[in-house]
Amino acid sequence: MTIIQATQQNPANASLPHDQAEKDNFSYFHKETGIDHDGNIYPEAIRHVLLGFYTVAAEEMSTSKQKDEELEAPTPSVKSIVDNIRAWLAPQAEPLSLKDWINKIYNQFHGEATEDKENVAKVAVCAAFLRGKSRLAASTDAKSLSRSAVTEFEMDFIYGVIKAALTSKKTKYYTWGVKRSSQGFVFVSLYTMIDHALPHTPIMEMFRLHVWLPDGHRGNSLLKVHSHTAHGTSWILTGEGTNQLWEVTPTTNSGPNVYALYIPKWHLTVKATTPTTDAAPIEKPDDTDADTGYKHPSVQKSSSLVKTDQLVEIKPTSTHIHNRNESYAIRAGDYHSSEVAGNHVHSTLFFFDAFPSCVDPAPIVGPTDGNIDTVAKREADGITVQDLFGNVNRWRELNEEYDAETKGYKNRKGAREVFPGC
Incomplete structure (x- = not known):
């Protein structure tokens, strides 16, 4: 690629x-x-x-x-x-x-x-x-x-x-909604720039809050290895997460480490708005059919994956565990996966940026037989931003402590009443 x-x-x-x-x-x-x-x-x-x-x-x-x-x-x-x-x-x-x-x-x-x-x-x-x-x-x-x-x-x-x-309870007109990612976490889009006029990936910049809740919702493990169209930087707000990098190589072989590449398609519900002028945003035509082009999450009803004929072999390369106030970056086109325990809270601020690098498309690795549910709904089951920050705050207060020796935060060990089994 x-x-x-x-x-x-x-x-x-x-x-x-x-x-x-x-x-x-x-x-x-x-x-x-x-x-x-x-x-x-x-x-x-x-x-x-x-x-x-x-x-x-x-x-x-x-x-x-x-x-x-x-x-x-x-x-x-x-x-x-x-x-x-x-x-x-x-x-x-x-x-x-x-x-x-x-x-x-x-x-x-x-x-x-x-x-x-x-x-x-x-x-x-x-x-x-x-x-x-x-x-x-x-x-x-x-x-x-x-x-x-x-x-x-x-x-x-x-x-x-x-x-x-x-x-804030005094914000009446400008609202931020919560959506569900196909990787299992929920997110809030803080700002997004998309330029559909570009010949390649339309994502210019995207800034989001990502939160893994202690609700057992995690991405399908058979589709966890994925890439991004734009360079990404993640700043950890709370909790522990593992970022695993993968080497993905095209192959014609068959075997236990051979997978297929999938390309995402987006299914829309409302018009996508793109800020291209100071005068006003412009509206793209309403599109209720599947589209391989990226659409802003707020206009996505769901996403699905289309299996390609490209077979690949994958192997893990490096693993990094990240905690509060640490950061890491993912280059466009690099394959990685994120692991967060199902009963833990983990939150990050994530910035996608096409300026350093971008690719088109950004495939996902999946099984060769295609026998897997590849549709991911965007609905977050009524979760609000208040719910998100309530969980994040409690995790920060109950499950993290300041380590004077390392001058940093670390996860506390042991069970907590609010998050049993942590």
Whole structure:
């Protein structure tokens, strides 16, 4: 499989609908990271990230069926919320630290009738910061790599900001929904950029919260080895997870280690919205049939897998166990699997980014006979963001402790009342 370097297609600029001067300014600083050498975040980077909020929120609003009569005033459009934040950021010039941006946003928007703008802006700042750190880590430049680390304080701070924003009872119009992944975990899309005009993978950037709950829901073990269309970076918020890398080699042989490659198809329920201009998002034609192209999770009713004729041999290469405040990266096209105990809680922030690399398609490894259920529903069985953070918080409090010797968090051993059998 050929890895297509995203810089050849220049998707980072292709998805920026600013005027040319703003594009040039954004492209100039620090190899598209959006942060300076001290980790301060440029306002242009936050404005850029906010474009990915149109798609997520517009589709969540279309499926929430919230009634206007239940509100004190007509529901303002999601576009208006995001536009107002971006307009406020436009005259800002200097980069600020993560904490200073959060304070500045609080001073600007706190006290309004709802907390929509405040919370959206805060999540965007956190996303812009981690986006920049991810791109530094993907660089081959030694100085960039040295500045890519995210401290424990920064991760705990980001977790607190995102938790407060997503669970706020004063956010009335902008909502984040919970979906189920075919790999078993549930997730919340925080922002997404998709460019259907590109000849290859349309995923530009995607920032999500991933949570494995102690509910026994895990991915089908026969389909656990998979790849991603875009480079991915994961920051662990809580719990322990194992990332297993695999070597996947085409073969014409048969045997116990021989599998087939599968290609995902997506089944849609509503229109997909893609932010391509400052004026407004555009709507793609409604498509209720299967489509091999990626669609934003909020418009996916389900996904299925189509078996190809390509046979492969697989073997594990390296295994890494990750805990709270650690991170790891997966290159586009690399095969891996994630393992989390069925009665444990594990949560991460995950950033997909086509800028370092992207591939098309991103296959999944499965059995050669095709005798397997390959349909995965997106419904999360009524799970809310409050449910997610309730589980994550309890796990952080009851099952993790700070180790003074290693100056890091580790999982406590033994049973807990809230999570029996852990």
